[in-house]
Every structure is written in structure tokens, then in C-alpha cells.
Amino acid sequence: MGIWKRYKQHIKNNFCLDQIPINDIYYWKTRLFANAIIYTLPLSLIAYIPGVYYSWRLGLYSLVLIDTLAVLLIFLIGFLPTLSLQLRKALFVFCVYFIAVTFVWLIGTSGPGLLYMLAASYFCILIFPNQYAFYPAFINLAICLLTAIIISMNILPWKESPTHNVSEWFAVCTNLIFLGFISSALIPRVFNSLDRALRMEQEMRIERDRQNLMLEKTLEDLKVKNQELEQFAFIASHDLQEPLRMITSFLGQIEKKYGDILDDKGRQYIYFASDGAKRMRQIILDLLEYSRIDQARFKSEFVDLGLLMDEICVLHSKVIEEKSAMIHYQDLPVIHHYRAPLFQVLQNLISNALKYSHPDRNPDITVSAIWRDKAWIISVQDNGIGIEPAYFDKIFVLFERLHSKHEYGGTGMGLAIVKKVMDSLQERIWVESENGQGAVFHFTIEPIGSEV
Structure with a gap:
């Protein structure tokens, strides 16, 4: 197998493919x-070998010589490295x-002469440029006409036979000429x-x-x-927060x-200013969290959502106690x-559910899978208070709020953060x-690798 591969590669190298x-x-x-x-x-x-053997036995010594010369010529076409590609093609067609x-x-x-002529014409069409396609057809026509003249003059060494005449020759070679031109x-x-297909592919490759x-x-x-965004996040987490801490x-x-x-008016002004500074700091922290979502690199692990909910409930224990909320x-x-x-998604959704609770009933939250x-x-x-269907898309937009900050606190970024996290996970x-009837948030999570 190795010899055959080396032989093929040697021929292809000589042809400069x-x-x-x-x-x-x-x-x-x-x-x-x-x-x-x-x-x-x-x-x-x-x-x-068998061709030379039988030709020798039949006394066709010239055919033995022709076969030998043809094999040598094909050998030179394949192995002689100094020949140009066009000369190799011309010698091969000449040999046939x-x-x-x-x-x-x-x-x-x-004999098989006409078959070799047809094969030669096919090789010419297949290996030479298209502008030379009709050359072999005219060569075949010239050979057939010349042979007809020679037959009529009784020059060829054929024995006298009723099949070896001009009419018989034209009847045989007509198909050859027809196939050649077609x-x-x-x-x-x-x-x-x-x-055209290759050129189109090349143009598409260039465009690609x-x-x-x-x-x-x-x-x-x-x-x-x-x-630049990371630099902004650094500035937001340090340089912007420091003045706010000083103001507060x-x-x-x-x-x-x-x-x-x-007086009461002065204390109210101080409260507004302090509250505004606190909300500004929270907005900066939320922006920082939002900007870092796509930057994050996480390591996959087995996450128990039940334990995750335990942590979230501890995190919101004060609000849960104040509102007498139930989380199932x-x-x-x-x-x-x-x-x-x-954790980020569930924490934001639980926080959102606690925040937008209905004023006439205690929050009741259920997490299921x-x-x-x-x-x-x-x-x-x-x-909770629910959401009108017209605002289903709006609630996931950054800084979009359906209620004033006096009714419900927050920066309007919680659900935007959730949406960006889900998009980054391709989930x-x-x-x-319905308005006044509570809400159900669904999100998909496709496990990474094997599942427990």
C-alpha cells in the first residue's frame, strides 16, 4: 500500500498539481x-505481456514493436520530470x-483501432482547454477520409474481403465521427x-x-x-461611590x-438628599452588576436549587418577616x-415577588420545577399585584418601571439583569x-453534561 501511495504521489508531483x-x-x-x-x-x-506473446505467435512483429514503444512512451510521460505539462498531454494523445x-x-x-480513436478524442476533450474540443473530431474525420482513400487504392495489407471496402469503412466510421462531434x-x-460553479464558489469564498x-x-x-466597559465598572465601583458615601x-x-x-422642612430635605444618594449608589451597584454579566466566567458544578433557595430566604429574611411572607x-x-x-436569577425574582406584593394580602411565593x-x-x-400583558416585554428593559419609586422602591434593573443573565446562558x-392576580415567571435551564 505504501508503494502505491508513493507511486501516485510521484506522478502527481511531476504534473505540478x-x-x-x-x-x-x-x-x-x-x-x-x-x-x-x-x-x-x-x-x-x-x-x-499477453499482447506481445500472441502478437509474436501470429507473426505481427510490428505490433509487438508498437506495443513496446507505447508502454515506454507512457512510462516517460509519467516519470520523466523535465517534460512540460502540455507536452505530456500531447504525447499521451499522440500515443493513443x-x-x-x-x-x-x-x-x-x-480491429480495435476505431475504439482507440474514440478514446483519443475523449481524452483530448477532457484534458485540454475547451477551445480545442473540436480538434479531435476533425482529426478523426481526416483519418477516416484518408483511410477510405487508402482502402480504395488497395494500399493497406488487408487480404481481399468483401467487408474491406469503402462502403463498409464509411458504415463503420460514421458512428465514430458522429460520437466525436457530439x-x-x-x-x-x-x-x-x-x-462557472467553481468561479462562483471562489467569489463566495472571497466574500466569506x-x-x-x-x-x-x-x-x-x-x-x-x-x-472600556470594565474600566467604567471599576470607576463606578470606586470613584463614583466615594463621593456618594461622603454626601451620605x-x-x-x-x-x-x-x-x-x-424644622420639619429641613429634616425632610436632608432625608430626600440622603435617600437620593442611597438610591444613586444602588443604581451604580446595579449597573456594575449588569455590566459584568457578559464578562463573567463560571465553573459548572452540581447546584442544589433547594439549598440555593435556603440561602435566598436567609438573605431576604428581614423582608419576609416584615411582610409575613410565605415561600414554598x-x-x-x-x-x-x-x-x-x-443564584442571581432566583434571588432577583424572589426579591421582585416580595417587593411587588399586593397590599391586601401577605406574599405567597411558590418555586417549582x-x-x-x-x-x-x-x-x-x-x-402580588400582577402585570398587564401589554407590559410583558417592557418589564425586562433596562430602567423601565411600571410604578413610581414612591409606590415601590428599586432601580428598575432587577428584571433587566435577569433577562441579560438568561440571554448570556442562551436560555x-x-x-x-394578569393585573391584580399575581405573576408567574418561567425560565429554562438546560443541564451541562450529565444530570442527577
């Missing part, structure tokens, strides 16, 4: 020619035509179509490469923007030191996923609700 663009039709014609030589040479050697004419001369119309007309059309370059540039620009601290000092001499969660699954974003279509659907249901989140 690596120097021709693969999207050029000339490459495929040359490759076809190389393969023809690769398989013709061993097959010629196999046929050479030479054998064809020899068979016609020595054996007559009943092939010369149709086969180039196939190559032209293939050439151009778009890839644009995409790489866009990705590089996004990388720069992300770095000095307002507290003013209220503590001068509280006795301030049982039989929650263990999911192989990222812990941090799951069902397995469907190779993913978990987690649902957080509450009995879905949606809501079902």
Missing part, C-alpha cells in the same frame, strides 16, 4: 489526466492515436458549467473571507469596548449635629450548571400574569 489553483477548471482537467496516467501505466504493463492508426493499418476495420459539443458545456475579516475587526472592536456621611453629621435647630419550594432538582447566575424537552423549566409564582425567560 500544487501549482494550479484548485478552483480553476484547468486543475481538475490536469488532475483527471494525472489519474489517467496513474492507472493506465500499470494496466498497460498487465496487458503488455498512434496505436489506433496502427491497429487500423495492420488489422483493418474489424462529444465535442456537449462535454465542454459540462466543464463550462463546472467552471471578507466578511470574516470584518467579523474579526468587529470582535476586536467589541473586545476594546468590553475593556455629611448629611448624617448635619442631621446629628444640627437636628435640634432644624419542595422537590427542587440538582442541576449541573453555573451556580452564580442561577418540571422536566420538559431535555431542560428544566423553573417557575416562580406569586400572588429563555417569560412571564404569565
Whole structure:
């Protein structure tokens, strides 16, 4: 097997296939020619021995010589490295035509000469450029006419026979001429179509490469923007918060030191200013959290949603106690996923359910999970004020609020953070609700790897 591979590679190297663009039709014609030589040479050697043996026994010594010369010529075409590609093709077609004419001369119309002529015309069409497609058809026509003249003059060494006459020759070679011209007309059309397809593929490849370059540039620009965003997050978490802490601290000092001499209006102003500074700080923290969602790199682990809910309930224990809220969660699954974003989503949804509770009833929140279509659907249901269907999309938009900050606190970023987390995980989140009837938030989580 190794010898055969080396033999094929040696022939292909001599034909310089690596120097021709693969999207050029000339490459495929040359490759076809190389393969023809690769398989013709061993097959010629196999046929050479019995052919020479029987030709010698029949006294056809000239045919023995022709066969020997043909095999040597094919060997030189395949292995002589100094020959140009065009010369190799021309010698190969000449060899086939030479054998064809020899068979016609020595054996007559009943021999394989016409088949070799047809094969030569096909090779010409297949391996030479399309503008030479009709050359072999005219060569065959010229050979047939010349042979007819020679037959009529009784020059060929055929024995007298009623089948060896001009009429019989024309009857035999008419099909050859017809097939030659039909092939010369149709086969180039196939190559032209293939050439157009290759050129279209090349144009598409160039366009794809151009778009890839644009995409790489866009990705590089996004990388720069992300770095700028990280710098902004650093500024937001340090430089912007420090002045707010100073404002809150000095307002507290003013209220503590001068509280006795301030009237109710003055204390109200201090409260508004302090409350505004606190809300501004919370907005900065939320923006920081929102900006870091796409930057985060998490490690997957087995996350027990029941234990996760225990932590969230502890985190909101003060609000739960103040509002006498009930949070139900049982039989929650263990999911192989990222812990941090799951905690972030559930924490925001529970916080949202507690915040927008109905004034006439205590909050009642249920967290459940069902397995469907190779993913978990987690649902957080509450009995709060609900949401009108017209606002289902709006609630996930950054800074969008359905109520004033005096009615319900917050920055309007909780659900926007949840939506961005789900988008970064390539998961879905949606809501079902009616105004005044509570809401149910559903989100999907597809386990990473195996599931417990």
C-alpha cells in the first residue's frame, strides 16, 4: 500500500498539481489526466505481456514493436520530470492515436483501432482547454477520409474481403465521427458549467473571507469596548461611590449635629438628599452588576436549587418577616450548571415577588420545577399585584418601571439583569400574569453534561 501511495504521489508531483489553483477548471482537467496516467501505466504493463506473446505467435512483429514503444512512451510521460505539462498531454494523445492508426493499418476495420480513436478524442476533450474540443473530431474525420482513400487504392495489407471496402469503412466510421462531434459539443458545456460553479464558489469564498475579516475587526472592536466597559465598572465601583458615601456621611453629621435647630422642612430635605444618594449608589451597584454579566466566567458544578433557595430566604429574611411572607419550594432538582447566575436569577425574582406584593394580602411565593424537552423549566409564582400583558416585554428593559419609586422602591434593573443573565446562558425567560392576580415567571435551564 505504501508503494502505491508513493507511486501516485510521484506522478502527481511531476504534473505540478500544487501549482494550479484548485478552483480553476484547468486543475481538475490536469488532475483527471494525472489519474489517467496513474492507472493506465500499470494496466498497460498487465496487458503488455499477453499482447506481445500472441502478437509474436501470429507473426505481427510490428505490433509487438508498437506495443513496446507505447508502454515506454507512457512510462516517460509519467516519470520523466523535465517534460512540460502540455507536452505530456500531447504525447499521451499522440500515443493513443498512434496505436489506433496502427491497429487500423495492420488489422483493418474489424480491429480495435476505431475504439482507440474514440478514446483519443475523449481524452483530448477532457484534458485540454475547451477551445480545442473540436480538434479531435476533425482529426478523426481526416483519418477516416484518408483511410477510405487508402482502402480504395488497395494500399493497406488487408487480404481481399468483401467487408474491406469503402462502403463498409464509411458504415463503420460514421458512428465514430458522429460520437466525436457530439462529444465535442456537449462535454465542454459540462466543464463550462463546472467552471462557472467553481468561479462562483471562489467569489463566495472571497466574500466569506471578507466578511470574516470584518467579523474579526468587529470582535476586536467589541473586545476594546468590553475593556472600556470594565474600566467604567471599576470607576463606578470606586470613584463614583466615594463621593456618594461622603454626601451620605455629611448629611448624617448635619442631621446629628444640627437636628435640634432644624424644622420639619429641613429634616425632610436632608432625608430626600440622603435617600437620593442611597438610591444613586444602588443604581451604580446595579449597573456594575449588569455590566459584568457578559464578562463573567463560571465553573459548572452540581447546584442544589433547594439549598440555593435556603440561602435566598436567609438573605431576604428581614423582608419576609416584615411582610409575613410565605415561600414554598419542595422537590427542587440538582442541576449541573453555573451556580452564580442561577443564584442571581432566583434571588432577583424572589426579591421582585416580595417587593411587588399586593397590599391586601401577605406574599405567597411558590418555586417549582418540571422536566420538559431535555431542560428544566423553573417557575416562580406569586400572588402580588400582577402585570398587564401589554407590559410583558417592557418589564425586562433596562430602567423601565411600571410604578413610581414612591409606590415601590428599586432601580428598575432587577428584571433587566435577569433577562441579560438568561440571554448570556442562551436560555429563555417569560412571564404569565394578569393585573391584580399575581405573576408567574418561567425560565429554562438546560443541564451541562450529565444530570442527577
